[in-house]
Amino acid sequence: MAVNNQPHKTPMPEQDPQVRATNFDEVALGYTVEMAVSEAQRCLNCKTRPCVEGCPVNVQIPDFIAKIREGEFETAYQIISGTNALPAVCGRVCPQENQCESRCVRAIKGEAVGIGRLERFAADYHRTQAAAQPTDSIVRNGHRVAVIGSGPAGLTCAGDLNRLGYEVTVFEAFHTAGGVLMYGIPEFRLPKAIVQQEIDALRRSGVDVQTNMVVGKVLSIDELLEQGYEAVFVGSGAGLPSFLGIPGEGLLGVLSANEFLTRINLMKAYRPEYDTPVQRARCVAVVGGGNVAMDAARCAKRLGAEQVTVVYRRGEAEMPARLEEIHHAKEEGIEFRFLTAPVAVHGNEDGYVTALECVAMELGESDASGRRRPQEIVGSNHTIDVDMVIAAIGNSPNPLIRTTTPGLEANRRGCLVVNEDTLQTTREGIYAGGDAVTGAATVILAMGAGKRAALSIHEYLQGKS
Secondary structure, eight states: OOOOOOSSOOOOOBOOHHHHTTOOSOSBOOOOHHHHHHHHTTOOOOSSOHHHHTOTTOOOHHHHHHHHHTTOHHHHHHHHHTTOSOHHHHHHHSOGGGTGGGGOGGGGGSOOOOHHHHHHHHHHHHHHTSOOOOOOOOOOOSOEEEEEOOSHHHHHHHHHHHHTTOEEEEEOSSSSSOTHHHHTSOTTTSOHHHHHHHHHHHHHTTOEEEOSOOBTTTBOHHHHHHTTOOEEEEOOOOOEEOOOOOTTTTSBTEEEHHHHHHHHHTSOTTSTTOOOOOOOOSEEEEEOOSHHHHHHHHHHHHTTOSEEEEEOSSOGGGOOSOHHHHHHHHHTTOEEEOSEEEEEEEEOTTSBEEEEEEEEEEEEEEOTTSSEEEEEOTTOOEEEEOSEEEEOSOEEOOTHHHHSSTTOOBOTTSOBOOOTTTOBOSSTTEEEOTHHHHSSOOHHHHHHHHHHHHHHHHHHHHHHO
C-alpha cells in the first residue's frame, strides 16, 4: 500500500481571501478524493493510537483513516459515527490541533496528519454520495429522558440515549434546534444546512425535538419529572454574554458578540431576502481573542465594514482562538492590536459611538490559567476611531434553570455544580454537561460531556429497574 512521506499536510482548498471576505460561503472547500487518499497515506497507523486518547468522544481515528486510504469512504464514516454524533460538524470546527492532532506521532517530524480534514471528507462523502440508509429498528426499554438544550452536548446525549433504547425528548428554547451550532458559528465556517441534516437524522432515528420550549418558563424541571421523565440532562449552554464594564458601554453601537452573531446566523441577517435588523458599521473594534471574536470580526467585514480591528489585552501567542481562524482573519484584512485593553467608549451628542479609548499592556507573572497576567502601562492611553464596538469576552450560563430548580447548585460563575465522574448535579436524576457546567468552551468538549452523561443516566436508570 502506498505511503505518503510528505512532512506537511495536504493543503486544504479555500476561497480566495479577497473574494470570501465579501460573502458568507464556506471558506474551506474540502478535499477531493485524491487529496483525501493522499493525506490518509500519511498516517503511520501507530499501535499505541495516541490520537484516540486525545479525542473527547473516542473516535477510532486510525481505523477510519485506514478505510479512506483503501477507498472505503462510507465505511470510514460509519466508524466515525459509531462514537461521534456530529462528524460533519466536528470536521469543520473542532480544535484538532489541540486534541487528536497534538498527539499524532507523525508530528514529531513535520505536521500531524490532517485528522479533522479527513473526518470532514468522510462526513461530506456520506452526506452527498452515500445512499440513504434505513434507520435500524431500536428496541425501546420503556424509560423516558428529557434533554434541555439542542446544542452539541444535548444532541450527543440524546443520540446516545436513543441508541440505548430510551424515549428521548429534547427541549429547545429557540425556534430552531442546534444551539450554538446554529446561532454562534458563522455560515462560512459551518453551513447551517449541514447542522440541520444532523438534526433531521436524529429525529428520523426517534428523538423528539421540541422547539420554542423555554424550560424554566414554559415548564420547570420538576414538572418534567412529574410528567414521567425519569432523568434530565441539562445542556443549555452559556448564552449570557459578558460585557466590558467600562464607561460608555451603554452608547449606541456597543453590543455583544452573542447578539451580533445570533442576528446574523440564526436570524439570517446576512441574506438580503430577510428583514432581520443588524447594525452595519464602517469601522469596528472587536474586543477579545477567542474564536467568537474571530467570528464577529470576520462577519463585520463581510457585512461591509471598511476597517475591523481586534483588540486583545495579551499577545498573539496567548490568544485562545484557533490558529487557523487567526490566519484566515489576517488574510481577510482584519487588523490586530495586541497588548491593548479598552478603558472607555466615547460617543457624540446623539449617543452614538465615535471612539474606543485603550491603554497599552505588558505581560507580568502567570495567573491561575497559566498565562502571563496583562498589566496596564500607565500613561499609554490612546483612542481608536470606530462606530461600533463588539464585546467578545466570554459568556456564562443563563440563570433561568438554576433559579427555577430547587436544590440545583451553581458556582460563583453561574455554572452548574456536577460530580466530575458522573456529571450528576446536586439533584438526583438531574445531570448536566457542556457550557452549562464549564462556561463557554469547545463543541467537541461539550459532545464528550454529552456522551459521558448519557452513560451515567443509563447506569442510573438501569440500577433503578
